[in-house]
Amino acid sequence: MSGMGATQYDRSFANKERQFELFFDNTLTRQTCIINGKKTQAVFQDHSQSNNKDLSDDKYLVVPNNVDVGVGSYVEWRDNSWLVFTEEVKTIPTHQQLKIKHVNMKLKWVTDYATKSICNNGEGWGAYVQNQTLYTLGVSFSGQHTALANAKMMLYLQDNKETRKLHVGSRLFLGGQVYKVEFVDPISRIGLINLLLDEDTKNPEIDNIEEQIADYWLAEERHLADDNRHDDQEHQDTEWHINGSTKDRLGRVYTYKVETNDGTETQKDVQEWIVEDIEKFPFIIQERNERILTLRVKDDFRFVGQTVNIMAKVDNIVKNITVKIVNKFG
Structure with a gap:
């Protein structure tokens, strides 16, 4: 009896774990993938399109408890990258269930102007990008309540040392167009960094249009000046x-x-x-x-x-x- 569990709860929980193991070993949706650079097995389940504006092919990711995964993790599956957005808190914690979104854009920026190093060892970071102009209140006001269209993008990246260096004023290429960061939020969704971007203009003198990297030839002096302006803005940001x-x-x-x-x-x-x-x-x-x-x-x-x-x-x-x-x- 003690081998099956000392209490009724322990026995019931062990039975639930066996049920999950049986499901995980036999389901047709279990496939090989790479999570945070490690090859593993995971179950991929379809997610209702009615809940996500029909813009992304969201999936549920189901894995055993011993798999190292969480919000902000990157998943490589079927020759595509996916980003973990939410992690379900299971009432009966026999396994992990998370929701992933398809990475629809790779972003690149300079991390060291002396060596022209590009983020993530030159590979760039995968992001989930969403047009905010069409679906929220992305309009600006001018004069007597006159509304003006104002193209905006919202994107999510893994929260790490490199992505944390993006700040208000940073410029990024998105789909052939340059956008400027207006807002950075690393708090609302722990594990992810949320950026709000406003459409900007391309400048061939400083932007590498061929490689889709904004501010590629930005002078170090101007780069430091941008950082100082950002610090001043943070000081004003408390009013x-x-x-x-x-x-x-x-x-x-x-x-x-x-x-x-x-x-x-x-x-x-x-x-x-x-x-x-x-x-x-x-x-x-x-x-x-x-x-x-x-x-x-x-x-x-x-x-x-x-x-x-x-x-x-x-x-x-x-x-x-x-x-x-x-x-x-x-």
């Missing part, structure tokens, strides 16, 4: 914040506004409101202008647990507030 709920309940209405850090209402106008999500958009827009953003959460239980970033741009500085969708009651 205001977004005030609003961080737990939004299904079916309810929430208003977000910009305030100074002493709690008074700022007199500065919001240039842009941007709502970032990688799943299906969970809000209905009630009102948005230079002062407030009012959203109603869709009354659909499938949004429960989803995390969304609400961003505001003031004086060309972008800040965010992370919001989690929760049940209507509780």
